[in-house]
Amino acid sequence: MEDKADKIEMSGKSVTLVQGIQARFKLGYFHSSATSSFELDIDINIPGQGVTAIFGESGSGKTSLLRCIAGLEKTASGCLNVNGELWQNASMFVPTHKRSLGYVFQEASLFEHLSAMGNLRYAIKRNNQATNSQLLDQVISVMGIEGILEQFPEQLSGGERQRVAIARALLSEPKLLLMDEPLVSLDAARKLEILPYLERLRSSFNIPILYVSHAVDEIVRLADHAVIMGQGKVIAQGDITQLFSRADLALGVGNELGAILECTVLERDKQWHLMRVAFNGGELWLPNVENTQNNTQRIRILASDVSLTLTPHTDSSILNVLSGKIEEIINDEELAMSLLRLKVGESYLLARLTKKSLQKLALTLGKRIWIQIKSAAIVR
Amino acid sequence: MSLSDGDIATIWLTLRLATTVTVLLLIFATPVAWWLARTMSWFKGPLSAIVALPLVLPPTVLGFYLLLAMGPNGAIGQFTQSLGLGTLPFTFWGLVVASMVYSLPFVVQPIQNAIEAIGNRPIEAAATLGAGPIDRFFTVVLPLAKPGFMTATILGFAHTVGEFGIVLMIGGSIPGETRVVSVQIYDHVESLEYAQAHALSGVMIIFSFVVLLLLYTFQRKGKAVGMTYGR
Numbered sequence: 084m085e086d087k088a089d090k091i092e093m094s095g096k097s098v099t100l101v102q103g104i105q106a107r108f109k110l111g112y113f114h115s116s117a118t119s120s121f122e123l124d125i126d127i128n129i130p131g132q133g134v135t136a137i138f139g140e141s142g143s144g145k146t147s148l149l150r151c152i153a154g155l156e157k158t159a160s161g162c163l164n165v166n167g168e169l170w171q172n173a174s175m176f177v178p179t180h181k182r183s184l185g186y187v188f189q190e191a192s193l194f195e196h197l198s199a200m201g202n203l204r205y206a207i208k209r210n211n212q213a214t215n216s217q218l219l220d221q222v223i224s225v226m227g228i229e230g231i232l233e234q235f236p237e238q239l240s241g242g243e244r245q246r247v248a249i250a251r252a253l254l255s256e257p258k259l260l261l262m263d264e265p266l267v268s269l270d271a272a273r274k275l276e277i278l279p280y281l282e283r284l285r286s287s288f289n290i291p292i293l294y295v296s297h298a299v300d301e302i303v304r305l306a307d308h309a310v311i312m313g314q315g316k317v318i319a320q321g322d323i324t325q326l327f328s329r330a331d332l333a334l335g336v337g338n339e340l341g342a343i344l345e346c347t348v349l350e351r352d353k354q355w356h357l358m359r360v361a362f363n364g365g366e367l368w369l370p371n372v373e374n375t376q377n378n379t380q381r382i383r384i385l386a387s388d389v390s391l392t393l394t395p396h397t398d399s400s401i402l403n404v405l406s407g408k409i410e411e412i413i414n415d416e417e418l419a420m421s422l423l424r425l426k427v428g429e430s431y432l433l434a435r436l437t438k439k440s441l442q443k444l445a446l447t448l449g450k451r452i453w454i455q456i457k458s459a460a461i462v463r
Numbered sequence: 464m465s466l467s468d469g470d471i472a473t474i475w476l477t478l479r480l481a482t483t484v485t486v487l488l489l490i491f492a493t494p495v496a497w498w499l500a501r502t503m504s505w506f507k508g509p510l511s512a513i514v515a516l517p518l519v520l521p522p523t524v525l526g527f528y529l530l531l532a533m534g535p536n537g538a539i540g541q542f543t544q545s546l547g548l549g550t551l552p553f554t555f556w557g558l559v560v561a562s563m564v565y566s567l568p569f570v571v572q573p574i575q576n577a578i579e580a581i582g583n584r585p586i587e588a589a590a591t592l593g594a595g596p597i598d599r600f601f602t603v604v605l606p607l608a609k610p611g612f613m614t615a616t617i618l619g620f621a622h623t624v625g626e627f628g629i630v631l632m633i634g635g636s637i638p639g640e641t642r643v644v645s646v647q648i649y650d651h652v653e654s655l656e657y658a659q660a661h662a663l664s665g666v667m668i669i670f671s672f673v674v675l676l677l678l679y680t681f682q683r684k685g686k687a688v689g690m691t692y693g694r
Binding site for chain 1: 606
């Protein structure tokens, strides 16, 4: 909450800039049958920069939240403040077309009667800014749509359409970009085709993005922050590394569960094709990523790839062994398994162990242990 | 078998009536169709039924009530009299009003279907791109619903040209004022002028065929675009 308001000194006057996005909404759909009733009741506070994932199962209210922020749900009551601009409160409601936002819908929402370029021009014409051709060129090249500008939406593949739709949203030069599962209507191959464009979008344009998804792999690649939703309510919100190391949230099912670490590359070992990286709490050896000069890496360590020992083994094939402490033990959905949250320096890891091992090693809260990491996936 | 001057006058009057009715109906029916296509209100059902009534009612029933309403003691009649316009029955504008009621469903329904087919998505997308309500209508709804508007125009025009019963009830057969082609044919047959009846009827058959041909050619073209380029 401290970074919510930055006080800056300007010509002797103290100006309070409310940064970030504060949103509070209540929205109910009530039908005669109880099953189709749904109530959204949320209060979120998210940073005014970077990518914030809105994560949850289908029906948890992610899309409704995004539509409330866009002003597309006119019956929603609440309060919305976006980087110092008031968009909605009890007495006022800025209509969607007067909110400086971009919206990418789940399925392609291009205007069928306009070419790809016509769609882009539609946005430029209405953004109330003197868009220079440089931005247009940049957006077109980041989204890789140079070759399809003259084509009409019905001539484009699903992935191409979605890239044009994202470019169109960017060209309205929004203060906030809302993306509602932009990959959900695409097959796995198309998804992989678009993800790199989304990563380039994140690094090329300084626009805060709210990214709705129920796919863990998209979120760990793209997001810096997350809001976890369930049944119309916020379950948790915060930094992505913190959220993914919480055992109680179960972000990812069973074997997919894993913690995220942000690492800095310390050295690259040419002989063994490895790199040594440091995170807030220790160091790890990882397979070297040859084709990148990127010195910060985000890695994901699955709970099922972590095992514990009471003494440091030197006769093991495991390369990465860290010292840590047991912070939390909870029951896994699977009866035989337990989920452990481990503290390593200032960071956290998750481990999924059988209850039998737990008892055999007498693992209890606060106990110091050695953590063996079988593998780590570099996610970005 | 040739057309007399009187026949040609009725053709011009018919075209003038159909054009006036079609233009006025497009202006009047579009908001109605828009509302019917997008509303969740309970009143959608009743209003749809009212709009569709002319499809099932005999023209004589409609004509009868319109005659009463537009007459000196009817609501519309009182209103037009208070404006100093006199009463509408047996005038060209009386025919226009009656034809608008009679052709209403043929204009409302194609437009309504087209707007329903567009759905919310393109309209919402336009709003997120900064387009206001009027901008959205002219730059998104109108171009996307164009086939619906074309169908509505053709059907509204053709249906007005083809009406008979309601014209007879409201307009009678005043040359240059209310005597349209269908009434003229009836008069010819009544006076056993079969040659003239043949000539005018022939014109009507050719006209109707060309109009329907246009309609179906246009509709097929609209679909073919999607089929040729769709992947």
